[in-house]
Amino acid sequence: MKYSYFPGCSLKGLGRAYEESLLPVMKHLGVELQELDDWNCCGATAYMAVDEVKACVLAARNLALAEKSGLNQVMAPCAACYLVLNKAKHYFHDYPAIKATMDRALDAVGLHYSGDTPVRHPLDILLNDVGLEAIKQKVEKPLTGLKVATYYGCQIVRPYATFDDQYNPTTMDRLMEALGATVVRYPLKTKCCGGSLTGTLPEAGIRLVYILLNEAQKRGADCIATVCPLCQFNLDGYHAQVKAQYGDVLVPTVYFTQLMGLAFGLPDKQLGLNRAAVPFKWRPTEALPATAPVPA
């Protein structure tokens, strides 16, 4: 299994713990990743607000580079990148005028995009290509006793539900259960974290963060598992503001890949667990016996 890997800006910046944990976990499962050479910004939410066609063109350069690399599929772990790359692909097929613009822009830099390259999320690859059975076999320290609120956020299920249910996604739930964790009922699993509003309009953004944290605490979760660097940043970074306005809700937020790494017995240092503002201190206590006990 080999994929072209599109990290995106966040995984090199504020969301670096996502990449730090994703790479060793994928390697441990025998998934080969080749970082897309000279990739650029996906086109992201903020660019869409300036010029949607140009955002599609930015995405198209990455898709064209992926085709050029000879690897058929792109893995995009960041929820926003995942959405924008897929959106550009939809626009390429649905709107001839936009396709023509994308072609013209790529032509100016000697690139070509055919419109094929599948863009996939790590959860999709883990569940559908690697498989839960293969993942279970790699579990050395099951997450027994850990109560996880699985938080998918917006953009991996909306507007395109590509590999999971739009209203009640379960891929991460099934993954966490395969690792031995207990998944708590979390009805807000696809509610918005506020995106960049936490910084630009805090009175609105911080409230959304509070609602998500508070619900996880009410449900008895030890942590929130997320798939998006912006969700992680918001839920983890704004505790001081949440505390000032609504009271303390100290539920840590981790990437699902960090929990996978813990279950695989990978060392903390490889998983970026020191990156969170609200530290996640829970660790699996017992390792599985190396062989099944032989009856006397």
Added chain:
Amino acid sequence: MKMRPTIKYEADRVRGFGREIMSVPGCEQLESCIQCGTCSGVCPLSIYMDHTPRQVMALTRADFKNEVLRSRTIWLCASCYACTVECPQEIRITDIMYELKQRAIHEGIYPKRFPIPILAHDFSEMVKKNGRITEMLLVIKLFMKTSWLAALGNWRLGIDLIRTGRFSLVTERIRHHGDIARMMDAVDGKKGPSA
């Protein structure tokens, strides 16, 4: 107390605005809006809006350009796509919000020193120059342009970022950063310097 009319004047319409928006890829379905209000109901931010998403749909379709482009609503949309998924008429409300944001930026009629359009603008400039985003630089630039006080209010966050090794000001740049400008020029129909 400021007095405002409770009904709208015909004269406030900018004829053709609704048609123009509905001709943009992704915005065509606006024509079939039944004003059910599902979008406003599912929107996590509608409680902060001056016009709910349902009202923005109606105002846009009815050509009330100035009212829509001056509305806080378009800047509060966090692009969570809940409305788009729930709309019984399959109207891509999020994409219409994007289009309205673009118009507002283009015409310069958004509230001054309002941070979201400034963020969107700086973001696109940084991408055009470097091909990638250096998040901390973008955030610091935003605070410098808008409010030093807001930056001070976030001191805890800044310390946490430094403590956890996430505060990096090293500019991320792609090797072929000239490609980005050339592609953007090609979109604008400019020839640009030969490669």
